[in-house]
Ligand SMILES: Nc1ncnc2c1ncn2[C@@H]1O[C@H](COP(=O)(O)OP(=O)(O)O)[C@@H](O)[C@H]1O
C-alpha cells in the first residue's frame with residue numbers, strides 16, 4: 001500500500017474518438033500537500049480535477065483517494081467551482097447547513113458548526129442574506145464554508161478565485177492558506193495564474209497542451225506568506241512563465257492549423 005493521500009495512476013481521458021485531453025498522468029500526492037495544477041486554457045486541468053472528483057471517470061488508468069478507488073463523487077472529496085454553486089433560494093446560513101442536514105446531524109450540532117464556519121470565513125453579518133445580494137468574493141466564501149462543513153480531508157478547487165478582483169482574490173488566498181494550515185487538508189487547486197500558483201502551492205504541476213501530460217513537477221520551497229516582489233518569487237515566475245508560454249504556443253499553432261484546414 002502506498003502512503004499517498006491521492007494517487008493518479010496512468011490516467012488518460014479521450015473525448016469522442018480523437019480529443020486526447022489527458023495522457024498517462026501519474027501523481028502521488030501526500031496527505032496535507034497543497035498542489036496547484038497549472039497550464040493554459042485547454043490543457044486538461046478541469047478534466048483531471050473532475051476525474052479525481054469522480055464526476056467524469058478516466059478512459060484509462062485509475063485514481064485512489066483516501067485509500068479508496070475513485071468511482072463516483074464521495075464525501076472525502078469536496079469540490080469548489082469557479083461559478084459559485086450555491087442554492088439561490090437559500091440564505092447563506094442554510095447554504096452552509098445543507099450538507100450537514102443531508103447527513104442527518106442533530107439540529108444543535110448543525111447550528112454550532114454553521115456558526116463556527118461563518119465566523120471562520122467572516123460571514124457572520126451575512127447569515128440571513130441570499131446569494132444574489134452578495135459580492136463575488138462573499139459568494140466564494142460561502143462556497144468554501146459549504147465544503148468545509150462536510151469536513152472532507154481533500155479539497156478540489158477549479159479556478160475558484162478566477163472571477164474575483166485582485167484584492168479580493170488575495171484576501172481569499174490568505175484565508176485559504178490559513179484554513180489549510182489549521183485543518184491540514186490536502187488541496188488540489190487548478191489555476192492558469194502563475195502568480196497564484198507560486199503564492200499558494202507546496203508543489204506546482206505544469207501541464208502540457210493536448211495531449212495533457214505532466215510537463216514539470218516543481219516543489220516550491222519558499223516560506224509563507226510569500227512575497228511576490230521577492231527575487232526568489234520572481235525567478236520562479238520567469239521559469240514557469242517560459243514553460244506555460246511554450247504550451248500556449250502549441251495551443252496557438254493548433255488553432256492556426258485547424259483554421260487552415262477549414
Ligand atoms: N465534454 C467534453 N467533450 C469534448 N471535449 C472536451 C470536453 N471537456 C473538455 N474537452 C476538451 O478537453 C481538453 C481539456 O479541457 P479542460 O480540461 O476543460 O481544460 P482546462 O481546464 O485546462 O482549460 C480541451 O481541448 C477541451 O476542448
Ligand SMILES: [Mg+2]
Nearest residue numbers: 045046047158
Ligand atoms: Mg478548466
